[in-house]
Amino acid sequence: MPLLTVTDLRGRALSPAYLRAAMPRPELDVDAALEAVRPVVDAVRERGAEAVLEASERFDAVRPPSLRVPASVIAAALDGLDPAIRAALETAIERVRAVDAAQRREDDVVEVIPGGVVRQRWVPVRRVGLYVPGGRAVLPSSVVMNVVPAQTAGVPGIVLASPPQKDHGGWPHPTILAACALLGVTDVIAAGGAQAIALLAHGADDLGHDLADDLGQGGRLDPVDMITGPGNVYVAAAKRLVRGTVGIDAEAGPTEIAILADATADPRFVAADLISQAEHDPLAASVLVTDSEELVGAVEAELAEQVELAPRAELIREALAGRQSGVILVDDVEQGLAVVDAYGAEHLEIQTADAAAVAARVTNAGAVFVGSYSPVSLGDYAAGSNHVLPTGGSSRFGGGLGVQSFLRGIHVVEYDRDALAASREAACALADAEGLPAHGRAVAIRFEGPGGSDR
Structure with a gap:
């Protein structure tokens, strides 16, 4: 039985509105999640650290020894990091820095x-809060993708x-902490979900029993001016609640890949790339x-062959069979371009003849990966591009995280x-x-009277 549902759009006149409605999309109800996270966000705003710790016990089944992670714990995480992972992280950091410098x-x-x-004048944001999730997967690459552009922008x-x-003793995952150490990030908070977003946005006068007074800040956490980073629907809902109090990058939804391919594409590569995104989340x-x-x-x-061999086979099957995934049959690559532009994928691969020319005509995508040897997973880790990208079609009006995200034009x-x-x-x-004569008067008065008469 095929894993992917096929939608046949061949022979149809397709308006942008029709295409947007016809595209596969996940059922993601941020509005419903708002009601679940609102009490958490309100409690953190009103009661600070204690509310965060209570939420950690409830949602993460652990109460961290301290909300601020001690410098000694961060250093120990780097000391214990697998050398191969360290080398890979250093490669990713170097490449992202090279791209960001431009x-x-x-x-x-x-x-x-x-x-x-x-x-x-281009002025960096004064203080940013970067969120790195820790649910189904450990994502040290997200530390790199958030921290490097902020540092390059000059965020103090x-x-x-x-x-x-x-x-791990109530601390964030050691690989996350090791990535922080490699990047020189010393202010690390052991908090997740909506409670972390609320804490970053509102700060706290007292972080409670703080084992990590390495920064000379006591138990205080100052609020940030901007929050970036991926997360689940509850993180997205919390971002929506604090928007206005702070800036946010986006309300990120589930990850996406769209592949525009013709008969020249290698089906092994296409299948592997579809699977690579499906393993993230149902x-x-x-x-x-x-x-x-x-x-x-x-x-x-x-x-059928590759999914059987994948460690997360059941999760992958669920994602591929969901309403958010599928195959869209089109008349030709020209119609395919109209379809992918209407979809506005977070990640778009072009696996066609003359892929570079086709990719140059794409207008809506978070990032475009050109040809058979530019898979999305390269961009996730080692291409030098950023993997914090717009989802849910929001690439039609927004772009991915970068240096410019942390700069303000004055x-x-x-x-x-x-x-x-x-x-x-x-x-x-x-x-x-x-009808605003006082505006004109504010100009004219400078040329009237003793100090300003036309002379």
């Missing part, structure tokens, strides 16, 4: 008229939160868009008297047109 912005200066200058204050682990989306029925049959045959306006005089007529005319 994204740094210089201040822009424009002389609009003689004596009238507008500068755009970074605090990272990750759930306490019952099997709600993970794996979507194949193709004009080749023969490829569909070959991919299904490969799935316009600085500096006009001298002659430049303001040359702008007076336009400013006053528009002020009058908008």
Whole structure:
């Protein structure tokens, strides 16, 4: 029995609205999750650390010895790290830093008229909270993908939160802590889920019994200005609740891969890449868009073989069989491009003839992986790109995490008297047109009276 449901769109006139409705999507009800997490977020805002610790006992089945992880625990995690994993993390850090270095912005200066200058300063966010989940999988790569662009942007204050682990003495997973050590992140909080998001957003005057007063901050945690990082639906709901109090990167949904492929694609590669996303979560989306029925049959045959060999076979089957996954048959690659643009996948692979030319025409995707030897899993770890990407079709209006995510553009306006005089007529005319005469007066008064008469 095929694992993937086939939707045949061949021979149809497809509007963008129809395509968005026809695309496979997970059932993800953030609104319902809001009601579950609201009491947690409210409790953390009102009672601080004690509410976080209570939530940790309830949801993580462990009460961490301290919310702030001691420097000695972080250092020990790095000392105990497998050398191969350390080398892999160092490779990932080096490559992401290389890509991020090219994204740094210089201040822009424009002389609009003689004596009238507008500068755009790029200023890093003062303090960010980075969230790294710790549920079905340990994700040290997410430490790299969140921390490196923030550091490259020049963010002066970074605090990272990750759930306490019952099997590791109530601290976050040692591999997460080791990644923090490699990156020089010393402010690490043992908290997960909605309670971690609330703690980052609201801070706490007293973190309770704090074994980690290495930073000279006592038990206090200052609130952050922005929160980034992936998480489950409860993390997404908590982000929605604190948005406005802090900035957020996105309300991340389940991970997605879409593959646009034609008859030239290798079905082994296509199947392996669909499986690689499906192993994340039962709600993970794996979507194949193709004009080749023969490829569909070959991919299904490969799935039947490869899934059986996968350690997470049952989870993968559930994800592939879910309503969020499937095959979409199209007339040709041209129609396939319209389909993947309507879908706006977090990860989009192009496995077609002349893949680079096809990829250059894509307008909606979190990241595009071109050709047979650029799998999504390379981007997850070692390509140098960032894997914190928009999900649920939000790539239509947003992009992935990067240096720019942590920078704010501030316009600085500096006009001298002659430049303001040359702008007076336009400013006053528009002020009058908008019925705001005091706006015009604020310009005109500078040229009236003893200190400002036209001279």
